[in-house]
Amino acid sequence: MSIRIHKLAEELGLENKELLSLLRERKIIGAEVKSVSSTVDNINADALREEFGPRAAAVATEAVASPAEETTGEGAAAPQHPEEPEVSRVNLPAGVFVKSADDIVREKEAAAKAAAAAKNPPPTPVPAAAPAARPAASVPPPLPAKAPPSVPPPLPPIAKAPPSVPAPVSAPRPVNAPPMIPAPLRAPATPPVTARPLSAAPSTPPPISRPPSAPVPPPVVSAPPLAPAVPGAGAIAPATSSGEVKLLPMKPPIIVRDLAVALGLKPFKLISEVSQATGGFAGINSSLDEPVAMKIAEKYGFLLEVKHRGEAVAPQKVKTADTKAKIEEEEQKNLTPRPPVICILGHVDHGKTSLLDAIRKANVASGEAGGITQHIGAYQIEFQGKKLTFLDTPGHAAFSKMRARGADVTDIAVLVVAADDGFMPQTDEALKHAQNADVAIIVAVNKMDVKGANIEQVKSQMQQRNIAPEDWGGETITVPVSAIKGTGVDQLLEMILLQAEVLELKANPKAEASGVVIESEIEIGRGSVATVIVQRGTLRVGDALVCGQHWTRVKALFSDKGEQIKEATPSTPVRIIGWSGTPDSGATFRAVKNPREAERLAEEAEQRTRKEATVAAAEPKEVSVEQLFADIAATQHKVLKLLIKTDVFGSTEALRSVLDGIKSTKVQVEVLAADVGLVTKNDVLMASASGAVIVGFNTKLENGVTPLAKHHNVRIESFQIIYELGDKVREMMADLLEPEQKEAKLGAAEVRATFPLAKGFVAGCLVTEGKINRNAMSRLRRGREVVYEGKVDTLKRFKDDANEVRAGLECGIKLDDFNGYQIGDVIESYEIQKVRASL
Numbered sequence: 001m002s003i004r005i006h007k008l009a010e011e012l013g014l015e016n017k018e019l020l021s022l023l024r025e026r027k028i029i030g031a032e033v034k035s036v037s038s039t040v041d042n043i044n045a046d047a048l049r050e051e052f053g054p055r056a057a058a059v060a061t062e063a064v065a066s067p068a069e070e071t072t073g074e075g076a077a078a079p080q081h082p083e084e085p086e087v088s089r090v091n092l093p094a095g096v097f098v099k100s101a102d103d104i105v106r107e108k109e110a111a112a113k114a115a116a117a118a119k120n121p122p123p124t125p126v127p128a129a130a131p132a133a134r135p136a137a138s139v140p141p142p143l144p145a146k147a148p149p150s151v152p153p154p155l156p157p158i159a160k161a162p163p164s165v166p167a168p169v170s171a172p173r174p175v176n177a178p179p180m181i182p183a184p185l186r187a188p189a190t191p192p193v194t195a196r197p198l199s200a201a202p203s204t205p206p207p208i209s210r211p212p213s214a215p216v217p218p219p220v221v222s223a224p225p226l227a228p229a230v231p232g233a234g235a236i237a238p239a240t241s242s243g244e245v246k247l248l249p250m251k252p253p254i255i256v257r258d259l260a261v262a263l264g265l266k267p268f269k270l271i272s273e274v275s276q277a278t279g280g281f282a283g284i285n286s287s288l289d290e291p292v293a294m295k296i297a298e299k300y301g302f303l304l305e306v307k308h309r310g311e312a313v314a315p316q317k318v319k320t321a322d323t324k325a326k327i328e329e330e331e332q333k334n335l336t337p338r339p340p341v342i343c344i345l346g347h348v349d350h351g352k353t354s355l356l357d358a359i360r361k362a363n364v365a366s367g368e369a370g371g372i373t374q375h376i377g378a379y380q381i382e383f384q385g386k387k388l389t390f391l392d393t394p395g396h397a398a399f400s401k402m403r404a405r406g407a408d409v410t411d412i413a414v415l416v417v418a419a420d421d422g423f424m425p426q427t428d429e430a431l432k433h434a435q436n437a438d439v440a441i442i443v444a445v446n447k448m449d450v451k452g453a454n455i456e457q458v459k460s461q462m463q464q465r466n467i468a469p470e471d472w473g474g475e476t477i478t479v480p481v482s483a484i485k486g487t488g489v490d491q492l493l494e495m496i497l498l499q500a501e502v503l504e505l506k507a508n509p510k511a512e513a514s515g516v517v518i519e520s521e522i523e524i525g526r527g528s529v530a531t532v533i534v535q536r537g538t539l540r541v542g543d544a545l546v547c548g549q550h551w552t553r554v555k556a557l558f559s560d561k562g563e564q565i566k567e568a569t570p571s572t573p574v575r576i577i578g579w580s581g582t583p584d585s586g587a588t589f590r591a592v593k594n595p596r597e598a599e600r601l602a603e604e605a606e607q608r609t610r611k612e613a614t615v616a617a618a619e620p621k622e623v624s625v626e627q628l629f630a631d632i633a634a635t636q637h638k639v640l641k642l643l644i645k646t647d648v649f650g651s652t653e654a655l656r657s658v659l660d661g662i663k664s665t666k667v668q669v670e671v672l673a674a675d676v677g678l679v680t681k682n683d684v685l686m687a688s689a690s691g692a693v694i695v696g697f698n699t700k701l702e703n704g705v706t707p708l709a710k711h712h713n714v715r716i717e718s719f720q721i722i723y724e725l726g727d728k729v730r731e732m733m734a735d736l737l738e739p740e741q742k743e744a745k746l747g748a749a750e751v752r753a754t755f756p757l758a759k760g761f762v763a764g765c766l767v768t769e770g771k772i773n774r775n776a777m778s779r780l781r782r783g784r785e786v787v788y789e790g791k792v793d794t795l796k797r798f799k800d801d802a803n804e805v806r807a808g809l810e811c812g813i814k815l816d817d818f819n820g821y822q823i824g825d826v827i828e829s830y831e832i833q834k835v836r837a838s839l
């Protein structure tokens with residue numbers, strides 16, 4: 001419920017304008033409200049009625065007073081004494097009140113008292129004196145010259161509001177609470193002029209404006225006046241006082257309506273503030289930007305504190321940090337020494353496998369196809385009662401990615417350098433990987449037995465690469481060895497153990513197992529198998545593991561020797577069977593609560609990957625004109641489609657990098673699929689449908705694949721050596737191109753004489769090189785100039801026709817219908833051959 005301003009003014013006995021400015025001053029209405037037909041809510045109206053009650057009552061009394069009284073010049077509020085003598089009547093304008101001399105004297109006394117009280121403030125507030133004053137009915141009470149500082153009625157202190165009180169932003173104002181305006185406003189002040197029509201007093205200060213000397217605290221600062229009960233205040237925490245500025249905690253989003261309530265403003269007032277601040281329009285339900293809301297709140301004496309969701313959990317964070325610290329402490333307590341993981345790196349054929357072979361005394365090198373290690377294997381040996389884990393990394397450039405991964409799980413890298421070859425490109429590459437992975441490096445100078453072994457040269461190369469050997473004043477342990485003869489191997493192992501000791505390698509075997517996948521493959525009868533190295537914790541049969549998009553419940557564990565084991569402690573290489581797919585080499589795995597959790601996590605990872613791929617594909621890409629042309633050209637390229645099957649995952653990667661290395665502007669290689677396992681009938685059908693060639697590497701064909709491939713005209717190429725695979729793919733790519741035409745010289749003959757015929761001339765020649773064939777393409781050269789080009793029409797040996805005349809013999813040659821032969825001309829004969837196009 002509300003009441004119109006002009007009605008209220010009437011009730012209160014105030015001028016409309018006067019009430020308007022009073023309402024504005026007290027922020028009951030906004031500055032933009034200019035019409036007296038606007039409304040004021042009942043709470044405010046009641047408060048004003050209460051405040052102006054005596055005057056309103058006076059107005060009511062006056063209203064019933066006789067018209068004669070009005071013209072007596074007596075103060076309207078003065079009691080009428082019938083016994084008093086009548087005084088002369090003055091005609092004053094209606095609505096003007098005149099005070100009696102007594103009134104003026106009384107008021108003067110009251111003013112003097114008030115002044116004295118201001119100098120020496122009494123303990124009790126002035127309001128007690130207020131009733132003595134008799135304000136003019138329509139004149140709002142002027143301010144005292146010096147208002148006592150203690151005068152403002154004590155509003156309920158906001159800061160002390162009980163925390164359980166729901167959210168009123170400012171102190172609630174009970175109905176019978178002290179008036180909303182500070183008491184000085186009601187106290188009598190300087191005596192007004194005897195007769196002062198309110199409307200005709202523009203020069204007098206506005207009745208409610210405070211004299212500058214009056215140290216009245218602005219009501220807004222202490223508490224917003226008349227803050228109504230807050231609708232939806234549950235969302236807003238109560239403002240707490242913090243010195244002059246009150247803290248106003250709010251949770252985002254900051255809605256106009258809520259902020260208005262919190263600041264004690266009318267929503268439309270706040271809306272206009274927002275419009276001023278942002279230059280835009282905001283609705284009552286609009287959410288405000290934090291900086292804008294803060295600025296407006298500041299304007300009204302509030303410090304807006306936006307509580308974001310994350311901030312609320314600060315104590316939780318502390319708790320998490322505590323838990324973390326405890327876990328770390330526990331981890332430290334459980335740390336026990338673990339074997340070092342050693343990676344053998346080096347250039348192709350420098351003897352990595354032979355060295356590892358010498359170390360574990362098993363002849364792996366001789367069993368390898370083409371003599372090249374094709375995938376990472378991991379093995380553990382025992383030396384002087386201590387375990388050492390070795391990774392065998394392939395040496396071919398194609399495996400550089402895998403080598404990089406090998407270095408990442410490694411503690412110590414043994415860089416094998418052949419004593420006769422010294423540092424080679426892949427040695428440098430391996431060194432770079434080891435340095436990037438920040439692992440300790442030991443150099444094994446191998447092949448010390450061969451003639452031409454030059455360890456000094458290797459050492460100087462080491463110095464050039466800032467890994468100077470110890471005996472040259474550097475820090476790199478350098479051990480001369482011969483993998484074939486087995487010399488120096490024990491010293492190398494001793495050095496590795498020494499280095500491991502220095503590194504103080506430790507892990508917590510009590511933790512949940514986690515580690516890195518070294519290699520994965522599909523084994524017939526076993527499904528997906530992965531070789532892993534446990535890095536932390538103990539891996540046990542029955543553990544649920546997740547590794548990227550794949551998971552497993554460990555059904556069986558196998559040691560590097562193929563023995564079934566029950567558990568694997570840190571640094572142990574172990575083969576795990578039963579994965580949901582083949583995990584990527586280099587991927588990390590970890591044990592989780594149960595298989596369901598593992599499956600869920602794997603599914604999530606798969607979805608994430610799929611989503612990322614979709615998002616990446618959907619992202620608009622900026623295409624340059626050059627790129628556009630290149631793309632168009634690419635569609636005109638010939639494409640060799642391949643379907644790859646390999647023995648292990650690492651080989652697939654290796655093949656891909658070999659294929660990436662084949663550069664051609666004319667033919668592209670498109671790998672439709674690259675999987676681990678046998679070549680199946682399905683592969684054949686797929687290849688047939690897509691016109692692809694099946695490339696098998698170190699893998700066999702499923703039964704019935706060969707006849708099916710023949711039937712569908714699908715080409716299957718199998719390889720065991722990666723170089724050969726690369727060469728074959730190149731050939732297949734070139735075969736897709738139109739053959740190039742190449743001129744092949746057959747022979748040449750020199751013109752020695754010309755003979756007239758019945759029709760034209762014939763050249764008498766000596767074949768000087770190769771041979772001249774009838775009908776062969778030929779050209780006649782005179783010096784450097786080609787005079788004629790055509791076919792050998794007539795070829796005669798003496799009088800007989802010949803098909804071919806070889807070098808050293810004389811013959812007669814007639815080129816088509818050419819007749820202009822001169823002695824000394826040379827007739828060259830050639831043929832056009834078709835050759836395989838270059839890539």
Ligand SMILES: Nc1nc2c(ncn2[C@@H]2O[C@H](COP(=O)(O)OP(=O)(O)OP(=O)(O)O)[C@@H](O)[C@H]2O)c(=O)[nH]1
Nearest residue numbers: 348349350351352353354372373395447482483484
């Ligand atoms: N004389 C001599 N020959 C060696 C020695 N070590 C290795 N070889 C020979 O060097 C060749 C390459 O040896 P591998 O052990 O296969 O070399 P690798 O570095 O493992 O080669 P990839 O597997 O291709 O990377 C083989 O013929 C070995 O017999 C050595 O100490 N002395």
